[in-house]
Amino acid sequence: MLWTNRGKFLLLAWVFRGEPLPDNFYVMLATVDNVPTEDTNIFDELTEIADGKGYTEGGYELTPGTTDFDVVTEDDTRDRALVQIKDLTWTADEGTIPDSGNGIRYAVLTDDSESSALATGERQVIAVWDMETDRVVTNGNVLSLTDLELRMVGLGGATGTDSITEGEDAAPPLWLSPNLGWVGVDLKNPGVVLCSGTTDGDTLPLDNAPPPFDDREITFDVPVALTSGTKYAIVPIPVTAVISWASDNVGAYADGELYTDSGGDGTWTISTILDFYFITKESGVVKDSNTFVGDSSYFYSAPTLVRAQTFMASSAYDISSVVVRLAKNSGFGDPGIVTVSIREMTGGVSWFAEDEINPIIFTVNGSDYEITSGTSYGKYIYWSPASPTSFLGTNDLEVATATGCYLVCTNNDGVPSPEY
Numbered sequence: 001m002l003w004t005n006r007g008k009f010l011l012l013a014w015v016f017r018g019e020p021l022p023d024n025f026y027v028m029l030a031t032v033d034n035v036p037t038e039d040t041n042i043f044d045e046l047t048e049i050a051d052g053k054g055y056t057e058g059g060y061e062l063t064p065g066t067t068d069f070d071v072v073t074e075d076d077t078r079d080r081a082l083v084q085i086k087d088l089t090w091t092a093d094e095g096t097i098p099d100s101g102n103g104i105r106y107a108v109l110t111d112d113s114e115s116s117a118l119a120t121g122e123r124q125v126i127a128v129w130d131m132e133t134d135r136v137v138t139n140g141n142v143l144s145l146t147d148l149e150l151r152m153v154g155l156g157g158a159t160g161t162d163s164i165t166e167g168e169d170a171a172p173p174l175w176l177s178p179n180l181g182w183v184g185v186d187l188k189n190p191g192v193v194l195c196s197g198t199t200d201g202d203t204l205p206l207d208n209a210p211p212p213f214d215d216r217e218i219t220f221d222v223p224v225a226l227t228s229g230t231k232y233a234i235v236p237i238p239v240t241a242v243i244s245w246a247s248d249n250v251g252a253y254a255d256g257e258l259y260t261d262s263g264g265d266g267t268w269t270i271s272t273i274l275d276f277y278f279i280t281k282e283s284g285v286v287k288d289s290n291t292f293v294g295d296s297s298y299f300y301s302a303p304t305l306v307r308a309q310t311f312m313a314s315s316a317y318d319i320s321s322v323v324v325r326l327a328k329n330s331g332f333g334d335p336g337i338v339t340v341s342i343r344e345m346t347g348g349v350s351w352f353a354e355d356e357i358n359p360i361i362f363t364v365n366g367s368d369y370e371i372t373s374g375t376s377y378g379k380y381i382y383w384s385p386a387s388p389t390s391f392l393g394t395n396d397l398e399v400a401t402a403t404g405c406y407l408v409c410t411n412n413d414g415v416p417s418p419e420y
Contacts, residue, residue, distance in 0.1 A: 347414020
């Protein structure tokens, strides 16, 4: 949840200056066309979803009082207070919500005039809840905004959570201590998959029998445009067992490095002692490569021991295929299908306790978990009950928002964007 600076100003003016409260508040639904920030002042700076099919322009009307703001709590244990909005629902009727345009991304709390209704765009924006993905409610289904919360932590800060669901029960209440800090990491690691293809690893030769390796060309269904002077990563991953990837033994390729993810969890380290064999092509024409004589050197790659070779695009081109020199490892069984992907190189983010004396506390259903500091290069940083004392990273939003998991931060190429 995001408090706007205008929302903080209005709150102080209503309480301490005796400024009259508006007759009504509104929860309006907005698209991602204009992203709200703390500096957003009026709704005209955002884009409301299309009117119709179950959503009425202007949003859901709320009246100050205990009916529409049905919970208010003082929490001395966590030094905070909160107010909850009653459950809000919209049902798609004879079409979808929204009826056209981009999907629902934000729920926006606004004021109205104390004497007469303001034009929708002139309403002042108090707070915003991010639904994390664009949502479209299909005909007959219900969008439920359950227990939207406004939380105050001290006079200088605010944080909060909400549960936004489509036709399902609400998620449990959460709390994240304000002692959490974020920082970007300059070093870039293999990240989001741009394109991929497969080859049958079971038909590869063994790495200890001549000919020890096979040059496999993997063609991508849709060529991807590469930017000149930008680094990318080639990542082959077998389904099972281990493959051997031919390499030089001196690290002779000057425009890239070998990366290793030793746990298969997106945590990468760099090695400069060698580079892997590869050739990139655009419609059959060789564009970038690291080739050498001899196949005596190789490194393993496995589902939980992933290798990557980075390369710098020497020009702007549409990569349509890549050649990698592979073999079955003689000490293991058949590797199955090998998926070879081209990935972006993305920056990471680190999280840490801003006050080293006090830990980061993440509370789920009344249970407190102390979170250790860490770093992730995944697009989404999330909490999972399977690893309750740490945050995890993934490039798959469905993993980060699976049942019981909660998205904490988005990594925008090394720029942390807290979502919680």
